[in-house]
Amino acid sequence: MPLATNPRGPQARRILVVMTGLVLLYVLVAFRLFSVMVLSGPELAKKAERQHQRVVLLEPRRGSILDRAGRELAVSVEVESLYGVPSEIENPHRVASLLSRVLGVPSAQLERRLDSSRHFAWIERKLDPERVERVKGLGLSQREVGFLTESRRFYPKKRLASHVLGFQGLDGQGLEGIERRHEEALKGEKGLLVAEKDALGRTIVSGDRNFRPPIAGHDLLLTIDEGIQHIVERELDSLMAEYRPRGAVGIVLDPRTGEFLALAVRPEFNPNAVSEHRPGDWRNRAVTDAFEPGSTMKMFLAAAALEEGIVTPEQTFDVSEGFVEVSGRKIHDVHRYGRLTFAEVVKKSSNVGAVKVGLKLGAERYYRRLKAFGFGEKTGIDLSGESAGILHPLKSWTVHTLPSAAIGQEVGVTPIQLAAAAAAVANGGVLMRPYLVSEIRSAGGETLRRFGPTEVRRVISEETARKLTRILSGATEEGGTGHKAALGDLKVAGKTGTAQKVNPQTGRYSTTAYVSSFVGFVPADDPRLLVLIVVDEPRGKIYGGEVAAPAFRRIAEPALTLLGVPPARPGSVVTVAMGPKNAGESVKR
Template sequence: MARRTREQAGGAGGGTRLRALLLGGMVLLAFSAVIARAAKVQLFDVSRLSRLARDQTRREIEWAPRRGKILDRNGMPLAVTEDVESIFADPTAFETPAERGHAADLLSKALRVPREKILKKLEGDKQFSWVQRRLDEDASARVHALGVDRLDGIELVREPKRFYPQRELAGQVLGFVGEEAGQEGLERELEPFLRGKSVQVAAVRDARGTMVMEGGAPDPTMLTGATITTTLDANVQLTAERELRRAVTDARAAGGWAIVMDAQSGALLALANAPEFDANKPGRDPGVWRNRAVQDQIEPGSTIKSFLMAIAFEEKVTTSTENFFCELGSWRQFGRTIHDTHPIGNATPTEILSHSSNICAAKIGLRLGAKRLLDGLHSFGFGERCDVGIPGEGRGQMHDAAHIANIAVATTAFGQGMSATGLQTVMAMGAIANGGVLLKPYLVEKIVSADGATLRTGGREEVRRVIRSETAKTVTAMLEEVTQKGGTGTKAALADFRVAGKTGTAQKVDPVHGGYTQKNLASFLGFVPADAPRLVILVTVDEPEVHRMGGEAAAPAWSAIAKEALRQLGVSPSPRHEEAQNQGATAGHASKLAQLEKRSAR
């Protein structure tokens, strides 16, 4: 014992061991207290604390949907969605008025917006304020060049923006997209397909606000809307718009519209309106958004005579050899005088059409009577919507057969006292072109969802048979004469193709005072090639001042559109047409041959 404690013999006091034990005990007690505290926090307060912890880290992020594309029939993009920059401000981040003013100066310069307007958006107590959303490329470039994005309190985010890469091409057909949804045209009609879905993603947020997604970003196909392939052909549409614009300018007209339809299927290849509308800059004037070819209900005028003839032949109230007396241009009947622009005496139905005699059309209409005339026109689709899939489509108005005055029967026969949309007349002419069947027009070839599933397809859809094919052939032959020498529509003729069609010159109804104004609508409606119809085309010029007649104002544009559209579709001149110019005698035989060839080509 003594040896072991050689250094500190008697050093430690009596209480040292006890005090050491006491100290050790106290330290261990303190550790126990900490463990008890941990137990309280982790085992008893746990539900409250863990909820609080989860609340501050867990977030649901909503991923914005991405709008689907709209394409033409060949896949050329007509409407696409791209990410562009938006600017927002945190007004509370500016520490001095000078700082705010500096930011306003730069923003005003970059965005080319008055300084006061910007300044208003940078003031206030809220922490978020949009300065400008969806900048165009130039503004974005200026913002970066001026260093606006580096200012405190100014932030940039990327937001999807709708672009129409072909600019005003088919503007009224496509419509445009507002803050929330499609506002007009296909954008509005097909909103449920185009919109896409927003996706909620569970995410963990760290204290700096950076979101860490547990399952990664959502698959883009979950967000993206369907791709719409339209029946429009961008090239045909471009031609239609160009020629229509030229016709409108030449005639010093207010506007116009043109429709190009596939005669055999009802697919719309072009739907043009003048003046054009660029959906990239929709503006605030609903007038320019209007797709007048489909929405405007106007008196169709003389083009209706084609259908009158078809009904008359179908009902066998006349023959192609019968002679009508056209009263030399003026016929007083039921207390009203009906005039012809080209006064003639005796005329066969063919001549009535080619000279567009109102008087003889009235006589045929009266011979048919109200019921057969109106039923016939109804059968051709007048007075009912085509349901082409454009919002606000017009229906057109017709007299009721039971309560129609005789004079109204007479005027309806040449296209007055009733109204129709441009599209309705195209569809009715389509029935003559394809051998007697009224088709339903369509604009959407197919809708394919982002994951590749086909949601809808468009195709030929028959509404009803309107006339027998023999009647259609007879009327086609008569309509061909309109573009021949002596007809009203010679300017619609093409060198390489036979054209069947009808001019129309309708006086516009005065919407305020009733009666007719001095303004009119000049149109040409027809199809080509007449022997194997591929296209039905309508060109209407609204309120022309120089060339007031349909054959003058609309027919040249019609032939230009037809020529280019046939070229685009690769339709070669029919052999029959070439032969016909050489030897007219074998026409009937060759026509059959052409049809046979066509059938075998399919």
């Protein structure tokens, strides 16, 4: 179409003029683009690069870790960090030597940090308030140095639950425990600032356009109860003092849900001063270390035997010889008995009886039940470095494995596996996944995620669980190995263990090094607490019934009070309401 000679008069001419003008403006944009992108491109690109390097990251406030009642176990407090603007510092030597005296850092080292043309350099981070005041008192120019607020991890209860909490590394990330496992939720989002020069050539480190504030991390609500945790910590302290063992673990679970109410480990460490401890101190042995449990394992042997229907509690076994021989290996009892019922085998913890039950049960059935209880696999707890323990696959079992496993040898369990498995017995036969974190909350207090009880599987029938509980209650009565765990009239179901440790040099069982343990739950007929005590190489006394069982009592008694479970007094009358038929019926206890 011949546009220039368009016959439609002045409007068409004016349209042409306007649109040509507009297109010319676009051409102008194109030239401008060429100038900015191609001609000045490399120089601008370099500037952009330098800008990206001038970015200073600001740490967000890390989320708090709270106990089940919201009490603070780990918090972040705001602290001041000192930075310098090297490009503004005329005399780095003078500034360095002034700061050196206050900060206690060698002057030469500070001078190196300040002697450059950069616009930003950290001088010393996370200073205590006293040193902040002293630096401010030096009268240094605000153009040369300044403070930025950062955060610092603080554990107000010091060593309380330190192995659960873990701690924070120097560069801010969680290194152990919950701090590490829930790093993503806790850490928040880093802020940024860009150090730039303003019109007068000053470097400025604030302003709004070149500053993005950090975003606080989420808070975690644990299942841990600070009060019960405190009781367990105190009890482990007295065990450490009395028996000077290499280590100890105390666990309290709610068997109905799998919630950890307390988890304490020795050796201890203070997360506020991690550098004063060795790595071995902060290792959470409750999840990382497997041990041979010894007789505690008879609880699960009994569960398997009852569930498979190969014994009844009243069935008797002849243990009068005091030993039993399997393929040339003799297994002995500590005491000599005549005939024992199955219930008494558990109560007195007879090795001979246990081996006989084990042989009757057979390797395949025993192995299957142990696996169902969760041995040989991780519980999936939210702590790092969990060990799966040792449960050899059935095909590599030798003739000695079955009798050994029947008395808790040749199997390795972690304390949390043991606690979780025993809790399954307390919970009517259903294995629950143990857990530590019940809720993730935003910094504003809004619930973001909730974690509840998780059933893993039914391991034994309710009927078996009830029978077993009755047998285990016998173990804490007069004449039982665990009688020192007894709690007056509140029935305790439990099992002791005294396991010989394997001497790593000889590869044989030691006659001096033992692991004493006790695992039990209370009240036996309506369990609220499951407590596991493991003491590694106690000195003086070695038996689980002597070392660990009393600790159970000293933990369970005050813990039940904290939970509001009333102690049953002798002769007290309890009204049981179980439905219309039994309504109002009085039962003498």
